[in-house]
Amino acid sequence: MSSQSIGSAYLDHAATTPMRPEAIAAMTEELARIGNPSSLHAAGRRARRVVEESREQLAEVFGARPSEVVFTSGGTEADNLAVKGLYWARQDGLRRRVLTTSVEHHAVRWLEDTQDAEAIWLGVDADGGVRPEALRTAISRNADQVAVVSVMWANNEVGTVQPVAELAAVAHEYGIPFHTDAVQAAAQLPVDFAASGADTLAVSAHKLGGPVGVGALILARGVEPVPVLHGGGQERDVRSGTLDTPAIRAFAVAAAMCARNQAEEAARMAMLRDDLVRQVLAAVPDAVLNGPSPGPGRLPGNAHFSFPGCEGDALLMLLDANGIACSTGSACTAGVAEPSHVLLAMGADDSRARGSLRFSLGHTSTQHDVDALAAVIGEAVDRARRAAAR
Numbered sequence: 001m002s003s004q005s006i007g008s009a010y011l012d013h014a015a016t017t018p019m020r021p022e023a024i025a026a027m028t029e030e031l032a033r034i035g036n037p038s039s040l041h042a043a044g045r046r047a048r049r050v051v052e053e054s055r056e057q058l059a060e061v062f063g064a065r066p067s068e069v070v071f072t073s074g075g076t077e078a079d080n081l082a083v084k085g086l087y088w089a090r091q092d093g094l095r096r097r098v099l100t101t102s103v104e105h106h107a108v109r110w111l112e113d114t115q116d117a118e119a120i121w122l123g124v125d126a127d128g129g130v131r132p133e134a135l136r137t138a139i140s141r142n143a144d145q146v147a148v149v150s151v152m153w154a155n156n157e158v159g160t161v162q163p164v165a166e167l168a169a170v171a172h173e174y175g176i177p178f179h180t181d182a183v184q185a186a187a188q189l190p191v192d193f194a195a196s197g198a199d200t201l202a203v204s205a206h207k208l209g210g211p212v213g214v215g216a217l218i219l220a221r222g223v224e225p226v227p228v229l230h231g232g233g234q235e236r237d238v239r240s241g242t243l244d245t246p247a248i249r250a251f252a253v254a255a256a257m258c259a260r261n262q263a264e265e266a267a268r269m270a271m272l273r274d275d276l277v278r279q280v281l282a283a284v285p286d287a288v289l290n291g292p293s294p295g296p297g298r299l300p301g302n303a304h305f306s307f308p309g310c311e312g313d314a315l316l317m318l319l320d321a322n323g324i325a326c327s328t329g330s331a332c333t334a335g336v337a338e339p340s341h342v343l344l345a346m347g348a349d350d351s352r353a354r355g356s357l358r359f360s361l362g363h364t365s366t367q368h369d370v371d372a373l374a375a376v377i378g379e380a381v382d383r384a385r386r387a388a389a390r
């Protein structure tokens with residue numbers, strides 16, 4: 001197989017995407033400076049200026065007011081603050097339920113383990129889509145018991161884009177706050193907080209070319225989740241902890257670059273992704289493309305397949321040995337051999353869910369990456385099938 005290989009390819013941008021050189025430069029410059037943005041002296045005030053300029057830049061990118069941007073340590077913390085914080089803020093003994101979907105990221109699946117709240121898991125269609133009518137029916141059955149609704153903007157495994165504005169409008173008909181996890185969407189689609197109607201929205205820097213370990217919860221004015229972290233109350237009193245000025249600056253630089261040529265990049269990625277799908281299906285004719293058909297309902301950089309008769313983990317390692325980096329699903333659960341909850345929710349059986357791989361493209365992806373995968377996928381699948389049959 002290696003003799004056919006035409007080189008390595010990073011096809012796991014949904015797990016994390018390379019930092020943009022401009023973001024690295026901005027962060028490096030800032031790392032060499034001193035100043036806690038909460039300090040009152042000149043160095044602190046300088047750091048504060050950097051934070052506030054970055055906040056303004058991010059607000060512009062995401063269609064929010066600067067005061068609505070609350071910095072966090074990433075998407076996980078932003079989701080936790082929104083879902084737990086809004087749930088706790090609305091406790092009056094009656095509203096014990098959180099209405100969410102069966103395809104959410106693990107960052108909002110705290111509900112599986114808690115004794116505190118009770119989850120209502122909204123089902124999805126075979127493409128992973130959530131229908132506004134299904135949300136309306138689920139809410140109307142439990143209207144006075146639901147504290148918060150949470151539906152992700154775009155799915156991290158199969159790339160399904162949800163009708164967020166319609167879903168938020170349904171939640172608001174019943175006076176229920178609506179959270180959306182836009183961590184994947186923000187890297188590839190225009191994300192406009194105000195137009196979405198959401199009350200809270202999570203974003204993460206490392207999915208769009210910024211550093212790992214910084215993100216934001218966009219929090220509409222007047223929406224007040226109970227804090228998850230307690231301390232100095234640096235961010236609107238809902239989030240504590242010294243702000244990471246270098247990371248915040250790099251986050252803003254990366255997000256602004258992403259927004260600047262979003263449409264061209266999305267079109268370029270969609271073309272590459274369509275070619276990847278074509279080439280994989282040509283090499284493995286019985287592979288199944290999971291998720292929505294390529295088009296506006298799917299993230300442009302996402303391709304996700306089931307390879308019948310294969311174990312996804314084994315196939316991933318065979319591809320890795322040929323320099324191809326991809327994922328069996330969400331990076332946060334990789335290494336744990338359990339079938340994807342997303343595919344199971346979409347109606348896949350256990351073996352199809354286990355025999356799946358995600359290939360995700362990003363700002364550094366090229367035709368070479370697609371061709372490198374195409375050169376080795378056929379033989380890797382043959383080998384994985386032989387291994388599974390043993």
Ligand SMILES: Cc1ncc(COP(=O)(O)O)c(C=O)c1O
Nearest residue numbers: 074075076105107156183184204
């Ligand atoms: C949809 C989604 N939400 C949340 C997260 C977590 O973000 P972070 O890595 O910044 O904590 C991820 C990361 O994989 C994600 O894909």
